[in-house]
Amino acid sequence: MLAVPTACPFCSCGCGFHLLAREGQLSGVAPSQTHPVSGGQLCARGWSAHEAALWGDRLRQPLLQRDGKQESVSWDEALDYVAVRLKQLLAAGKPVGVLGSARATNEENYLAGKFARVGLRTNNLEFSYYSVCAPLLAGVEEVCGTSAASLRLTDIASSQVILLIEGDLAETHPRAAGSVLRAVENGAHLITIGCRETQLARVSSLHLQTTPGSEDVVINGLLDAIADLQRSRLSVSVGNNACLQDPETGKETAALCQAAEWITRAERAAFLIPASCGQGDQPRKIAAAVATLAAATGHWNNPGSGVLPLLARSNARGACDMAVVHDRLPGYERLEDSRSRQRLENLWGKKLPSAQGWDAETLLQSVSGLVVVADDPPSVVPIGQEAMTALGRLEFLVVLDAFATPTARIAHALLPISSFAETEGTFTNMEGRVQKLRPATNPPGEARHGWQVLAELCVRFDAAASYDSAADVLREIGQAAPQYAGIERHLAADGWSGVLLQNPGNGKSGAHPASTTRAESQTSAERPFLLARDPAFDWGSDPLVSFSPTLSRDYRAQRKAFPSGFVEIGKNDADALALRTGRQVKLTSMDGEAVVPVLVTKDLQPGLLLVPYAFRDRVSNVLRNDSVAAVRIERV
Amino acid sequence: MAFALEKKAVAGWLERLLKLGEVIAPTRSPTGDVLFSNIRSGSDVAWDLPNPLHPPKEFVLPQTDPLVQIKGNGQHHEVEAIHDSRRRFLVNARSCDVKGIAFLSRMHEMEPADASYLRRSNNLTIISVACPTPCPSGFCICTDSGPFLNDSYDAQLTDLGESYLVEVGSAKGEAAVAEGQGLFRRASDDEVSQRKRLEETAKRHFGDETCHFGAAMRRISTGRVPDALWEKMSDWCLECGGCNVICPTCYCFSVKDLARDGAWVRCRLRDSCQYAAFTLEASGHNPRPEKKDRMKRRFFHKVSAQYYTRDGAVGCVGCGRCVQVCLGATHMPAVVAAIRKGSWHE
Numbered sequence: 015m016l017a018v019p020t021a022c023p024f025c026s027c028g029c030g031f032h033l034l035a036r037e038g039q040l041s042g043v044a045p046s047q048t049h050p051v052s053g054g055q056l057c058a059r060g061w062s063a064h065e066a067a068l069w070g071d072r073l074r075q076p077l078l079q080r081d082g083k084q085e086s087v088s089w090d091e092a093l094d095y096v097a098v099r100l101k102q103l104l105a106a107g108k109p110v111g112v113l114g115s116a117r118a119t120n121e122e123n124y125l126a127g128k129f130a131r132v133g134l135r136t137n138n139l140e141f142s143y144y145s146v147c148a149p150l151l152a153g154v155e156e157v158c159g160t161s162a163a164s165l166r167l168t169d170i171a172s173s174q175v176i177l178l179i180e181g182d183l184a185e186t187h188p189r190a191a192g193s194v195l196r197a198v199e200n201g202a203h204l205i206t207i208g209c210r211e212t213q214l215a216r217v218s219s220l221h222l223q224t225t226p227g228s229e230d231v232v233i234n235g236l237l238d239a240i241a242d243l244q245r246s247r248l249s250v251s252v253g254n255n256a257c258l259q260d261p262e263t264g265k266e267t268a269a270l271c272q273a274a275e276w277i278t279r280a281e282r283a284a285f286l287i288p289a290s291c292g293q294g295d296q297p298r299k300i301a302a303a304v305a306t307l308a309a310a311t312g313h314w315n316n317p318g319s320g321v322l323p324l325l326a327r328s329n330a331r332g333a334c335d336m337a338v339v340h341d342r343l344p345g346y347e348r349l350e351d352s353r354s355r356q357r358l359e360n361l362w363g364k365k366l367p368s369a370q371g372w373d374a375e376t377l378l379q380s381v382s383g384l385v386v387v388a389d390d391p392p393s394v395v396p397i398g399q400e401a402m403t404a405l406g407r408l409e410f411l412v413v414l415d416a417f418a419t420p421t422a423r424i425a426h427a428l429l430p431i432s433s434f435a436e437t438e439g440t441f442t443n444m445e446g447r448v449q450k451l452r453p454a455t456n457p458p459g460e461a462r463h464g465w466q467v468l469a470e471l472c473v474r475f476d477a478a479a480s481y482d483s484a485a486d487v488l489r490e491i492g493q494a495a496p497q498y499a500g501i502e503r504h505l506a507a508d509g510w511s512g513v514l515l516q517n518p519g520n521g522k523s524g525a526h527p528a529s530t531t532r533a534e535s536q537t538s539a540e541r542p543f544l545l546a547r548d549p550a551f552d553w554g555s556d557p558l559v560s561f562s563p564t565l566s567r568d569y570r571a572q573r574k575a576f577p578s579g580f581v582e583i584g585k586n587d588a589d590a591l592a593l594r595t596g597r598q599v600k601l602t603s604m605d606g607e608a609v610v611p612v613l614v615t616k617d618l619q620p621g622l623l624l625v626p627y628a629f630r631d632r633v634s635n636v637l638r639n640d641s642v643a644a645v646r647i648e649r650v
Numbered sequence: 651m652a653f654a655l656e657k658k659a660v661a662g663w664l665e666r667l668l669k670l671g672e673v674i675a676p677t678r679s680p681t682g683d684v685l686f687s688n689i690r691s692g693s694d695v696a697w698d699l700p701n702p703l704h705p706p707k708e709f710v711l712p713q714t715d716p717l718v719q720i721k722g723n724g725q726h727h728e729v730e731a732i733h734d735s736r737r738r739f740l741v742n743a744r745s746c747d748v749k750g751i752a753f754l755s756r757m758h759e760m761e762p763a764d765a766s767y768l769r770r771s772n773n774l775t776i777i778s779v780a781c782p783t784p785c786p787s788g789f790c791i792c793t794d795s796g797p798f799l800n801d802s803y804d805a806q807l808t809d810l811g812e813s814y815l816v817e818v819g820s821a822k823g824e825a826a827v828a829e830g831q832g833l834f835r836r837a838s839d840d841e842v843s844q845r846k847r848l849e850e851t852a853k854r855h856f857g858d859e860t861c862h863f864g865a866a867m868r869r870i871s872t873g874r875v876p877d878a879l880w881e882k883m884s885d886w887c888l889e890c891g892g893c894n895v896i897c898p899t900c901y902c903f904s905v906k907d908l909a910r911d912g913a914w915v916r917c918r919l920r921d922s923c924q925y926a927a928f929t930l931e932a933s934g935h936n937p938r939p940e941k942k943d944r945m946k947r948r949f950f951h952k953v954s955a956q957y958y959t960r961d962g963a964v965g966c967v968g969c970g971r972c973v974q975v976c977l978g979a980t981h982m983p984a985v986v987a988a989i990r991k992g993s994w995h996e
Binding site for chain 1: 680681688704714889892922925930934977979
């Protein structure tokens with residue numbers, strides 16, 4: 015039995031474990047007590063991490079679409095054909111683009127970026143999950159000068175106060191949730207802000223109910239309370255009437271005063287922010303408000319304290335750092351930054367395209383030719399099935415993936431690459447820990463490493479790419495992205511713990527964000543309910559889950575039982591409307607209507623309907639381009 | 651019958667066993683972890699390593715266990731059992747794991763017997779080492795599974811300084827000792843009594859990390875654990891299933907066919923009773939929809955008198971692994987204590 019230490023491919027906590035293999039075939043997972051993030055513990059996904067690579071519908075041979083059917087061809091034929099077709103599109107002046115991925119390695123993403131910018135001479139470059147996490151990163155960056163985490167995962171357990179914008183951390187980031195439980199056991203005050211009474215809300219010291227998209231109202235209330243506290247230097251506690259003000263205005267209440275006091279007094283405070291939903295610019299404002307709170311209380315970058323943006327997918331941070339983002343360069347530096355451009359141009363020996371590229375959604379709907387690396391955009395981008403329609407309209411779609419995803423199945427050219435279990439490369443977790451992936455088995459069939467395939471494509475487009483190993487690519491990344499300088503050497507030395515990137519931020523204490531409108535104000539007598547799209551990442555559509563027999567059970571069963579999706583409704587509302595699970599309702603917003611079954615849940619507050627991300631297409635008429643809308647609900 | 655084996659002769663003995671089959675022992679991996687893995691030479695065994703977090707049940711009940719191969723053959727299908735009949739020696743295992751595998755074997759020997767499991771366990775010889783001091787989170791003294799054993803082992807070694815006392819507990823153990831012909835000698839009465847003294851000393855070293863099963867068993871078996879307590883405890887479980895994966899006595903599984911080169915391999919996959927869809931019916935109904943229901947089920951199976959009567963032991967060998975892998979806080983000693991006290995975290 016072979017035990018190969020590697021990094022977990024699921025969420026961005028970046029746990030470490032051993033992949034077990036027998037006779038060249040994956041067979042299981044063994045924990046690692048010495049890993050700094052996981053310390054011998056794993057979540058359900060981690061314990062079954064070997065399954066998708068073993069049981070999944072794996073791509074084994076290069077395929078080209080002929081007469082509507084994908085037929086296997088040789089690697090040379092496939093790569094040559096891809097080059098010819100993309101060059102034809104370029105010559106015809108048609109737009110082309112590249113989508114990297116938050117589940118691809120740094121090496122793959124870096125080369126995808128190089129291929130787009132040097133080979134295809136375009137900034138039409140993005141990764142699908144960026145359309146979900148960009149507002150979160152922008153909000154933190156606006157306040158802190160960087161979107162990088164200033165809190166380490168290992169700091170959470172010893173925090174004295176944890177402020178959690180609660181989606182459902184126990185489900186999205188079980189490792190982080192475990193550390194939160196440990197902190198609470200040790201006596202920390204956990205403050206949760208959210209619209210449902212989740213597991214962590216139930217164990218919290220204080221749960222502040224809010225509606226989706228208006229978390230910042232509570233946070234701004236907290237900021238006011240903290241400002242008062244800092245001015246008066248008085249100790250307050252619940253019951254102090256001076257602090258009780260009108261709850262309707264979101265102003266200070268006893269609860270806010272209590273929370274303010276905990277945060278102000280704490281030496282070590284953790285601020286955990288997931289991607290949130292909300293109308294228009296709200297998700298960015300929510301993230302900025304939390305970061306402001308951390309900065310205003312001196313917790314932004316104090317040892318043991320800080321802000322942790324909770325990214326869903328394993329290498330979302332790495333994809334940002336490798337800049338598979340239309341307006342960024344490696345190091346997540348701005349495209350217009352002339353020093354960065356110069357550095358890249360010197361390194362790549364080519365002039366960089368200067369025209370602005372498109373973000374993922376625009377790109378999908380605007381290009382004629384597209385290269386997708388290790389992703390299934392329709393399951394990730396908010397526009398869902400519209401993205402599938404856009405992919406279907408492309409003149410030429412190239413997909414590099416290990417798994418037969420819906421996107422891969424319609425590709426004109428399909429290039430099979432190794433999965434995380436067979437590849438060499440690195441992931442960067444959400445706290446900035448760069449970790450090595452190590453192959454436990456060989457890739458199936460003729461599949462090659464993603465970095466090799468992308469390097470071959472680069473060469474066909476006159477972009478220098480001569481690498482003997484993934485480590486060679488990483489060495490070049492060290493020259494392209496300043497935080498990664500010398501990374502290949504450091505990784506070789508530090509090994510199992512990975513390398514923690516230095517935080518480049520300045521933590522300029524943010525100004526008090528402008529006051530915000532409350533989402534409730536948009537509900538009315540006519541449309542008294544608020545429908546929100548649950549921002550929690552849909553793991554059920556991710557091949558790492560959907561191809562795992564153990565992990566996909568829940569999702570498969572749910573999708574079979576609710577083929578037309580569902581929206582969640584609280585028990586009290588359901589009783590008042592005489593609704594039971596499975597009962598169809600009609601939802602009507604300003605924009606349109608949809609008929610969809612309900613699922614009655616215990617932990618949702620009154621007046622709220624939540625649609626799981628997986629089922630967002632079912633209510634796209636109602637939500638349109640937003641993630642929150644006021645609706646009327648009727649039994650049908 | 652007890653023997654003595656000089657420590658300097660152990661490598662030679664293991665070399666002889668290596669000629670007969672795989673020899674598996676705790677080894678230090680490049681990550682610094684201790685893992686059970688195949689050794690290549692008799693001197694590869696580091697005897698003073700802590701017990702690996704990943705239990706040796708992997709060698710009798712692997713996480714992915716291929717059972718039969720199904721091949722299409724024109725109109726018919728050919729079904730062929732997959733045999734793993736490799737002879738294995740598990741060396742430097744701890745008492746808790748010996749008891750764990752004995753527990754699994756009792757379960758798999760029950761009619762209908764599980765041929766795949768038994769083929770592996772019958773070919774496995776366990777050469778365990780008694781623990782002179784308890785491990786940090788272990789509580790084997792509460793589960794009758796250590797620190798020293800009086801049964802269940804094939805051969806049990808006790809460290810006497812310069813030599814090991816070797817107790818033989820089965821025909822497989824006898825055969826393994828016979829391979830070391832010329833290396834073993836009869837143990838003296840003094841050596842045998844030294845072992846007894848070491849056992850008494852080891853027992854006295856157990857501290858706070860103990861687990862009072864008796865009171866918990868009475869309450870669980872008679873349905874006297876309030877639902878509210880299960881509910882409260884379930885808020886401290888993150889449904890990782892780690893407790894099941896590493897528990898030396900857990901054996902629940904599901905079955906799935908793996909497509910390979912035009913054939914299918916029917917595999918047994920280790921599964922967790924803590925996963926929401928573990929008991930999900932095809933109808934869509936789930937008899938244990940809430941986490942508290944699943945927790946209650948797990949601890950009923952582990953600790954109730956009903957199962958104690960059937961299995962002759964609680965479903966726990968006190969290895970303490972769940973204390974280390976639990977992502978939440980609902981490991982065996984914590985839950986048993988809460989049941990006994992009737993409250994959680996108070």
